[in-house]
Amino acid sequence: MPRDPGELRAIVVATLQTIAPEIDAGALRADRPLRQQVDLDSMDWLNFLIGLSRTLGVAIPETDYRRLVSIDELVRYLREKTG
Amino acid sequence: MFEFKLPSLGADMDEGKLLQWLVKPGDRVHKGQVLAIVDTAKAAVDVEIWQAGVVRELLVAPETTIPVGTVLATLDELGETAAAVPSVGAMPPAGRLRISPAARRRAEALGIDPATVPGSGEGGAITLADVERAAGRPQSVTPPPAPVPRPPVAASPDRNAEMRRAIAAAMSRSKREIPHYYLFETIPLARAQAWLTAANAGRPISERLLLAALQLKAVALALAKYPELNGFFVDGRYQPSTAVHLGVAISLRQGGLIAPALRDADSKPLAQLMRELADLVGRARAGSLRSSELNEATVTVTNLGEQGVEAVAGVIYPPQVALVGFGAVAERPWVEDGTLGVAPTVVASLAADHRVSDGHRGALFLAELRARLQHPDEL
Numbered sequence: 104m105p106r107d108p109g110e111l112r113a114i115v116v117a118t119l120q121t122i123a124p125e126i127d128a129g130a131l132r133a134d135r136p137l138r139q140q141v142d143l144d145s146m147d148w149l150n151f152l153i154g155l156s157r158t159l160g161v162a163i164p165e166t167d168y169r170r171l172v173s174i175d176e177l178v179r180y181l182r183e184k185t186g
Numbered sequence: 187m188f189e190f191k192l193p194s195l196g197a198d199m200d201e202g203k204l205l206q207w208l209v210k211p212g213d214r215v216h217k218g219q220v221l222a223i224v225d226t227a228k229a230a231v232d233v234e235i236w237q238a239g240v241v242r243e244l245l246v247a248p249e250t251t252i253p254v255g256t257v258l259a260t261l262d263e264l265g266e267t268a269a270a271v272p273s274v275g276a277m278p279p280a281g282r283l284r285i286s287p288a289a290r291r292r293a294e295a296l297g298i299d300p301a302t303v304p305g306s307g308e309g310g311a312i313t314l315a316d317v318e319r320a321a322g323r324p325q326s327v328t329p330p331p332a333p334v335p336r337p338p339v340a341a342s343p344d345r346n347a348e349m350r351r352a353i354a355a356a357m358s359r360s361k362r363e364i365p366h367y368y369l370f371e372t373i374p375l376a377r378a379q380a381w382l383t384a385a386n387a388g389r390p391i392s393e394r395l396l397l398a399a400l401q402l403k404a405v406a407l408a409l410a411k412y413p414e415l416n417g418f419f420v421d422g423r424y425q426p427s428t429a430v431h432l433g434v435a436i437s438l439r440q441g442g443l444i445a446p447a448l449r450d451a452d453s454k455p456l457a458q459l460m461r462e463l464a465d466l467v468g469r470a471r472a473g474s475l476r477s478s479e480l481n482e483a484t485v486t487v488t489n490l491g492e493q494g495v496e497a498v499a500g501v502i503y504p505p506q507v508a509l510v511g512f513g514a515v516a517e518r519p520w521v522e523d524g525t526l527g528v529a530p531t532v533v534a535s536l537a538a539d540h541r542v543s544d545g546h547r548g549a550l551f552l553a554e555l556r557a558r559l560q561h562p563d564e565l
Contacts, residue, residue, distance in 0.1 A: 115565065120314065125439055142439075144466050144492040145396050160358050165386045 106159070106185045111178045118154040122147050133174040159185055187242065187266070190235055190259040191290040192252055194481040195226055196445075197504045198356035202226045203251045204258070213241045215261070217412065220476070222258060227348040228444045229473045231480060239263050285312040293317045314472060349442040360504050364419075365540040368499045371552040373559055374522070375515055375530045381562035397515065398489055402531075403565045404558035405487055405510050406430045406452035412551040413509035414543040415536075416484045424507065424542045433483025433503060436470040445503060446475050447483035456565060492516055497533040507539035510555075 108111075116128045123141050131140055143151065152171070156163050161184040171177050192202060203225035209221050220232040220243075239261035246258050285293075285300050290314050293300045303320040305312035378400055386394045409416045409430050417426035430452040433445035446466055451459060469475055485506055489516035490498045498511035513533040520529035534555055538548050558565065 123439065144437075145398065146464065149391075149394065149396060150464070150468075153392050163391055165383065 106179050106182060108182060111159075111181050111185075112174065114158055114179070115155065115174055115177050118151060118158060121154060122151050131174065133178075136172045137174060137177070138172075155181065161185060187260055187261055188237060188239065189257045190221060190261055192224065192233065192254050192258055193477050194254055195224075195231055195477060196356075196480040197479070198352040199228065199254070200355075201251055201253045202231065204246050204248050204422060205230060206248055207244055209241050209244075209259075211241050211243055214237060214264075214529055215241060224477075227345065227352045228438070228442065229470065229475045231246045231475055231477050233258075233477045235261075237261075237263075239407060240266070245565075252531065260447045289314045289317045293320075319473065346441050349438075353442060355500050356504065360502050364502050364504065364507075366502060366537050367540050367545055367548065369536045369538075369548045369552055370497055371534050371546060371549075371556055372518070372531050373534050373556045374520060375532055375559065378559050378562045379515075379530055393457065393460075395456055395460050396463075399456050399463060399565055400559065400562055401512055402432055402434070402448065402451055402463065402487060403454075403459055404555055406432055407487075407565070408554040408558050409485060410452050412543075412547060414547060415538055415551055417542075418484070418505040419507050419539060419542060420505050427484040429484065431482045431484045431535055433486035433506070434466060435486055435488035436467050439471060444470050444475070444480075445483060445486050445488075446470055446479035449479075449482065485510065488512070489534060497535050499535060500537040502537055502539060507542045509537045510538070511535040 110137070112133070116131070119137075119141065120126060120128065123143065131137075137143070138148065146153055152163050152168075155177075159181060161181065163184075167180065170180055195202060203226075205223040205225050207222050209215060209219075215221060215235055216238050217236060218234055221235050222233045224231050224233050241260050242260045244259045246252055246256065252258070285305070289300070289303075292532065293303065293312075298317060298320055300317070303312050303317055305317050317366075360384035375397070378387055378397065382397060383396060389395075412423070413426040413428075416430055417424060419425075429450055431447040431449045432451040434448050435443055435445045437443045446469075448459065448462055448466060454462070466479070483503070483506065486500070486503050486509045488498060488500055488509065489512045491512050494514050497513040497518070500511045502509050511534070513535075515530050515532045517528050518531045520527055520531060522529070534552060536548050536552055
């Protein structure tokens with residue numbers, strides 16, 4: 104059964120906060136590119152995806168990275184993957 | 187008997203506050219063991235000892251601020267008191283709480299007794315996340331769907347000001363004493379990127395490589411041929427290093443930066459280099475590094491491309507004599523075999539010390555770096 108989008112969103116934000124504890128989650132725009140809003144280098148981004156992959160038990164191939172730009176897109180992608 | 191002194195913690199840290207002893211008189215210690223944790227402007231540093239022995243006396247009490255070089259403890263060489271002291275080998279001292287420095291600091295700030303926090307780290311060690319969990323949600327241990335808002339780790343204005351002062355002192359010294367020269371070279375990356383894509387396709391996400399690992403390895407290998415760029419300038423004399431320990435410039439989330447050493451980067455396979463890089467970045471950001479990592483780097487590499495800049499003209503971190511920089515990877519017009527095309531490229535730069543090397547050798551080094559990155563399968 105696919106995960107609830109609200110729950111997935113919370114997991115995305117919680118995982119992001121383990122990488123970038125200083126962010127104000129309330130100020131994030133879910134429809135805008137995440138890396139334009141949060142200072143994440145390629146190591147941070149990789150660790151963020153590793154965190155999501157572990158928490159949700161999904162594989163995230165590198166070829167899918169280009170789909171993962173905004174929080175909305177991440178949630179949509181993870182919903183497909185956990186479905 | 188011999189002395190255990192607070193070692194150098196890099197050019198920009200000349201003192202530290204002893205946070206905690208991890209040993210007590212009578213404990214037997216091995217080479218490389220962490221004996222104490224010392225707080226500095228940039229990180230809580232695990233201070234290692236470089237000779238085995240038996241602790242005789244601890245001379246500095248926790249919460250004392252001491253300059254680099256201070257004798258922290260006296261030890262007896264093995265054999266000196268062997269009859270009197272039971273050997274505990276490499277075991278941690280009894281009663282020691284396994285907790286990361288960042289977690290300890292956070293627990294202190296939150297007024298939590300670390301001894302009451304269940305540890306989820308290696309060997310039951312208490313991590314920052316454990317402390318946060320204990321603070322926010324007393325009993326739960328499930329993954330956190332509703333995170334507790336929290337301030338950034340160790341971001342007090344005092345600490346930031348202290349770090350700024352430390353960086354200013356080291357960089358002023360560098361600009362005062364080191365006659366820098368700067369060189370730039372555009373390096374095509376089509377081959378490196380294609381190799382990386384193919385290599386990562388077969389790897390689980392936790393084992394994937396970043397371009398940064400290839401860049402670091404290529405720098406380390408190229409340096410082996412140019413010893414005048416890899417070493418220390420001390421007391422008016424240059425001492426080249428046979429080992430290549432790359433200082434990796436890591437920006438800290440609360441501001442400032444630190445460049446701990448990735449040891450023997452020239453001889454490690456890429457996968458291992460990548461693991462160690464991830465570990466180093468994680469620990470630097472969490473504010474937990476080892477003393478050897480802060481004073482052993484023989485050259486520094488900085489990668490400002492992540493922020494999108496084209497190229498970097500770096501400031502050398504004394505007593506090192508060179509700094510290698512990378513700008514952003516960008517698609518640029520590129521001529522190869524007389525044909526104009528578009529290719530991913532990066533501008534690599536070298537800032538080097540004119541007391542030790544000349545631009546000609548520096549240019550050869552950059553050419554070597556460029557050549558190395560055209561053969562990613564040999565890195």
